[in-house]
Structures are given as C-alpha cells and as structure tokens.
Amino acid sequence: MTELSPAAQQVVLAFADDEHMIGARHAAWIGLGPFLEEDLAFCSIAQDELGHAVALYEYLTDNVDHFALLRPAAEYRSAWLAEWPCEQWHESLVRHWLYDEAEALRWGAFAGSSIEGLSLLAARAEREESFHRDHATMYMSRIADGDDQGRSMIESALATMLPLGLGLWDPVSGEAEALAEGVVTASSADLAGQWKASTTASLEEWSFAFNWPVDAPEQHHRTVRSSHFDELQASLQEVIVLDPSATW
Amino acid sequence: MRTWSDLDEFESFLDDGGMVEAGDDMPQVYRDEVFRFIEFHANSEMMGGLTERDWIPRAPGLRLKQIFLAKTQDEIGHAHLLYMVAADMGIKSRTEILEDLFDGRSRFHNVFHYQAVTWADQIAIAFLVDAAAFASQRAVFAECSYGPYKRVLKRIISEEGFHMRHGEEMLLRLSNGTDVQHEMFQAALDRWWWPSVQLFGPDSPPDDNLLRWKIKSERNEVLRHAYVQKYVPLLQGYGFVIPDPELREVDGQWLTGEIDWEPLKATMRNGGPDSARRIDTAARNWADTAWVRASLDAAIARRAA
Numbered sequence: 108m109t110e111l112s113p114a115a116q117q118v119v120l121a122f123a124d125d126e127h128m129i130g131a132r133h134a135a136w137i138g139l140g141p142f143l144e145e146d147l148a149f150c151s152i153a154q155d156e157l158g159h160a161v162a163l164y165e166y167l168t169d170n171v172d173h174f175a176l177l178r179p180a181a182e183y184r185s186a187w188l189a190e191w192p193c194e195q196w197h198e199s200l201v202r203h204w205l206y207d208e209a210e211a212l213r214w215g216a217f218a219g220s221s222i223e224g225l226s227l228l229a230a231r232a233e234r235e236e237s238f239h240r241d242h243a244t245m246y247m248s249r250i251a252d253g254d255d256q257g258r259s260m261i262e263s264a265l266a267t268m269l270p271l272g273l274g275l276w277d278p279v280s281g282e283a284e285a286l287a288e289g290v291v292t293a294s295s296a297d298l299a300g301q302w303k304a305s306t307t308a309s310l311e312e313w314s315f316a317f318n319w320p321v322d323a324p325e326q327h328h329r330t331v332r333s334s335h336f337d338e339l340q341a342s343l344q345e346v347i348v349l350d351p352s353a354t355w
Numbered sequence: 356m357r358t359w360s361d362l363d364e365f366e367s368f369l370d371d372g373g374m375v376e377a378g379d380d381m382p383q384v385y386r387d388e389v390f391r392f393i394e395f396h397a398n399s400e401m402m403g404g405l406t407e408r409d410w411i412p413r414a415p416g417l418r419l420k421q422i423f424l425a426k427t428q429d430e431i432g433h434a435h436l437l438y439m440v441a442a443d444m445g446i447k448s449r450t451e452i453l454e455d456l457f458d459g460r461s462r463f464h465n466v467f468h469y470q471a472v473t474w475a476d477q478i479a480i481a482f483l484v485d486a487a488a489f490a491s492q493r494a495v496f497a498e499c500s501y502g503p504y505k506r507v508l509k510r511i512i513s514e515e516g517f518h519m520r521h522g523e524e525m526l527l528r529l530s531n532g533t534d535v536q537h538e539m540f541q542a543a544l545d546r547w548w549w550p551s552v553q554l555f556g557p558d559s560p561p562d563d564n565l566l567r568w569k570i571k572s573e574r575n576e577v578l579r580h581a582y583v584q585k586y587v588p589l590l591q592g593y594g595f596v597i598p599d600p601e602l603r604e605v606d607g608q609w610l611t612g613e614i615d616w617e618p619l620k621a622t623m624r625n626g627g628p629d630s631a632r633r634i635d636t637a638a639r640n641w642a643d644t645a646w647v648r649a650s651l652d653a654a655i656a657r658r659a660a
Binding site for chain 2: 127130131134135137138140141143144145146147150151153154157158161171172176195196197249250251252253254256257258260343345346347349352353354355
C-alpha cells in the first residue's frame with residue numbers, strides 16, 4: 108500500500124467509491140438486459156468498474172473487502188449518481204453514459220499523477236473505458252434515431268440523471284491540496300465544465316429535449332449519502348457481516 | 356444439402372458416425388426432438404443465470420463479485436450460443452423461444468426452479484449443480500450427432516469445467532472456514548443434494564431416441580450413479596453429511612435411498628418452489644424492456660430507408 112497524504116486519500120477514495128457503487132449497480136442488471144448481447148456487454152462493464160475500484164482501494168488499504176464493505180456510511184465519498192438504484196433500463200443507460208463520459212476525464216486527470224503507478228492504472232483503465240463510452244454512445248445515438256417512445260424514455264431519464272450527474276463534480280474537501288500536490292492535474296470544476304460542454308453537444312446533436320438544472324443535490328463535499336445508500340450498503344454487507352473474521 | 360430417403364437410411368448414417376448440419380434435410384422427428392433438447396438446454400442456462408444473479412449483489416468481496424459475475428455471464432453466454440443454434444433449426448426464432456420461456460410454455464432444468472436462500476446456496480450451485488450439468492453435457496458432447504450443437508458444446512464444456520473447479524475452491528473456503536460457514540454449507544447441501552441428483556432425470560427409457568440418434572451417449576441412470584460415486588466421498592471428506600439416511604456403500608458402490616421423482620415432475624410443470632417468481636421476473640423484465648428493442652428496430656429501419 109502506497110503512503111498517501113490525507114488530501115490524496117480523499118481524492119482517491121471518492122473515485123474508488125464511485126467505481127465500487129457504479130459497478131455494484133451495473134452488476135444488478137445481469138440477466139435482465141433487453142436482450143442477451145446487452146446482458147453480456149453490460150456485465151463486462153460492471154466487472155471492469157469493480158476492477159477499477161479494487162485497484163484504487165489498494166492505494167488506501169491492505170484489506171480491500173473490509174474497507175469497501177464495512178466502513179460506516181459517513182466514511183464513504185461516493186456521488187449520488189453512482190449510488191442511485193436506476194431500476195429502469197433507460198435510467199441505467201443514461202447514468203452509464205453520463206458517468207462514463209465523466210470517468211474518461213477523471214482518469215485523464217490522474218494520467219500525470221504524482222502518485223506512483225496511478226498514471227499507469229489510468230492508462231489501463233482508459234483502454235477499457237473507451238469501450239464503455241462506445242457502448243453507451245451507440246445506444247444513445249441509436250435510440251435518438253429510433254421511435255418516439257424510446258426518445259421519450261431517454262428524455263425522462265435525463266430529467267432525473269442530469270442533476271445527479273452534476274453532483275459527480277462535487278469536490279472532496281482535500282481537492283485543492285491534492286491539486287497542489289500533483290495527485291490530480293485538473294480540478295473538479297474544470298472537468299465539470301468540459302463534461303457539461305461535451306455532453307450538451309452530444310444531446311443537441313441527437314436532438315434530445317433536456318434542461319440542465321441550476322444546482323446539483325447538496326452532497327456537502329460528498330460527505331452526505333443519498334437516500335438509497337442504506338439499502339445498497341445493507342445488501343453489499345449482508346454476507347460478510349455474518350462472520351467478518353471468515354475468508355469467504 | 357444432404358437428404359436421406361427414409362429414417363432407416365438416416366439412422367445408418369448416424370450409426371456410421373455421420374454428423375448432421377443445419378442445412379441438411381434431416382428427418383422432421385430428429386429435427387423436432389433435437390430442437391426440444393437444445394431449447395431445454397438453452398433455457399436452463401438462461402434460468403440458471405437468473406438463479407445465481409440473486410446473490411451477486413451480496414457477494415462478500417469485490418473480487419468475489421467479479422468472479423460470480425463472470426461465471427453468470429458465461430451461463431448467459433451459453434444461452435446466447437444455444438439459442439442461435441436452436442433458432443437455426445428453423446422451428447422457432449430466438450424471440451419465440453424466449454417468449455415461450457417467459458410465458459411459462461417451455462421447460463428448464465429442475466434445479467433452477469429452486470431459490471438460492473443463502474450465500475452457501477450459491478456455492479452449492481457452483482459445486483453440485485455445475486458438476487452435474489458438466490457431467491451431463493460432457494456425455495452429450497461425446498457422440499453428439501448434430502454438428503452445430505457439438506461445436507458449441509465444446510466451448511460450453513471448457514467453461515463449465517472451469518466453473519466446477521471454481522465451485523471446488525469456494526467449497527474449500529467454507530469447509531475449512533469458521534463454524535458459521537460450515538453450518539451454512541451443510542444447510543445448503545440439505546437443500547441442493549436431491550435436486551442435483553434428480554437433475555440427471557429418471558432412468559432412460561429403453562427406446563430413448565436421443566440415445567439412438569447419438570445426442571446422448573449415456574443413459575441417465577449411469578450418469579447419476581457415477582455422480583453419486585464421485586460426490587458422496589468428496590462431500591464426506593470435507594466433513595459434510597449427505598442428507599440421505601438410506602445412503603449406503605455396497606461392494607464399494609455408493610447407493611442412494613429411493614429417489615422421490617415428484618419434485619422433479621413438479622418442476623417440469625413449472626410448479627417448483629421458485630418457478631413462478633423466476634419466470635415472472637424474467638417475463639416482467641422482458642416486457643419492461645420491449646421499448647428498447649422496438650426503438651433499435653425503428654432506428655435500423657430509419658437508417659436503411
């Protein structure tokens with residue numbers, strides 16, 4: 108485990124928790140996609156995200172599973188977008204597109220990181236992420252070309268997901284110090300601007316009706332969990348708490 | 356396209372080791388029966404994936420979650436391959452096969468009509484059910500006269516062999532683990548032993564067409580007996596008790612008590628303990644995502660216009 112400054116730990120933790128929660132949420136779709144090819148594709152994406160979470164958690168702990176599953180809720184730094192259940196496929200697709208467009212920028216900000224090994228991890232992750240973006244973008248653009256019902260489903264999901272998407276850019280409290288230390292090479296505010304511009308351009312190209320909200324939900328530097336977190340965490344912990352001393 | 360003048364000539368072709376291909380003018384009785392067998396196998400892979408998905412969110416570790424996701428992805432992938440092989444036989448399209456499954460009009464393996472009620476059930480499925488399925492599939496692969504099915508089985512068997520070893524590793528963790536883990540697996544074994552034994556089916560009838568046409572290479576009772584010989588000592592060696600008070604060893608052979616086939620028959624009527632929920636979940640989701648398929652079809656039509 109690499110020794111990180113408190114600020115660096117906060118930045119890495121936020122990304123790790125996001126990857127964990129999004130991977131867990133994507134994983135819940137296994138077997139339930141709209142067709143079999145989609146089941147297989149989305150399951151691979153879930154596995155990739157969980158793999159990224161493990162790689163990032165390894166900067167923070169020697170016991171990834173205990174750290175990932177058994178912390179008190181207040182110690183997580185995941186964004187509400189990643190925690191959200193998205194039990195309908197259109198919500199899950201829009202979340203996947205928004206999240207992965209953002210993820211590319213976030214890994215990019217790690218590409219020149221002062222933390223040893225993180226830029227290599229970022230390069231590896233980005234190779235996987237380019238497939239994730241292709242997958243999400245292909246669906247968004249095809250559905251944009253499809254029928255009115257499909258377009259309406261996406262627009263309905265955008266109304267829910269865009270505010271949560273903005274919340275991805277709520278910086279952790281140590282971000283300014285982490286920037287100064289070279290842990291990341293761009294601020295959340297800078298990345299948010301790029302993300303909003305590129306997603307807006309795509310949505311306009313696809314002619315989806317949407318409105319950016321003025322504000323994201325108040326996550327208080329990611330210290331406040333969404334209303335769905337307790338249910339998610341209870342599920343994640345259900346087996347390991349039966350005997351935390353066991354090797355499962 | 357190859358043709359045969361009658362069923363006798365076709366059976367001689369099979370007896371000589373002939374391999375039937377999708378484009379052949381095979382006898383309709385062969386086409387119908389092989390299709391039903393592959394459809395059953397495909398549905399079982401699909402519903403097996405749904406059986407295992409219940410505990411993936413609760414996996415007690417991130418690597419474990421990835422592993423079980425990959426395994427379940429394999430099962431769905433097997434269904435995907437098998438549905439294509441079945442659809443190519445020209446009896447039903449893939450959509451028709453799936454909709455028959457979701458409407459409760461077709462069948463799938465007995466074991467996937469049960470619910471995994473603890474994490475240890477997930478391990479029991481990997482250890483017991485995958486091993487039974489592996490033995491059964493390997494016996495089909497051995498002589499399989501339908502070429503497209505045999506080629507797909509080669510891949511399926513290689514992946515199922517990996518799943519079986521994964522099941523062994525997972526079981527070792529529980530058997531060597533804490534009291535909580537040991538008790539969990541014993542309870543799971545109590546639930547999954549008989550369904551796993553029943554998976555092979557009742558004794559094969561003397562005139563089993565699937566044996567005559569070299570789809571199956573071995574009788575059900577032979578496969579079942581071999582499975583019992585392997586898994587009784589393995590499970591006992593790991594310190595577990597087989598839930599069969601009449602289980603006995605005679606002349607070096609393990610013999611089970613009399614098998615009650617009523618639970619198997621109930622599952623074949625989609626009347627197993629978890630059949631309704633399993634089918635309903637799949638059917639509801641298929642209906643909920645119909646708009647995606649319709650939208651993509653509309654996009655293809657618009658781009659082609």
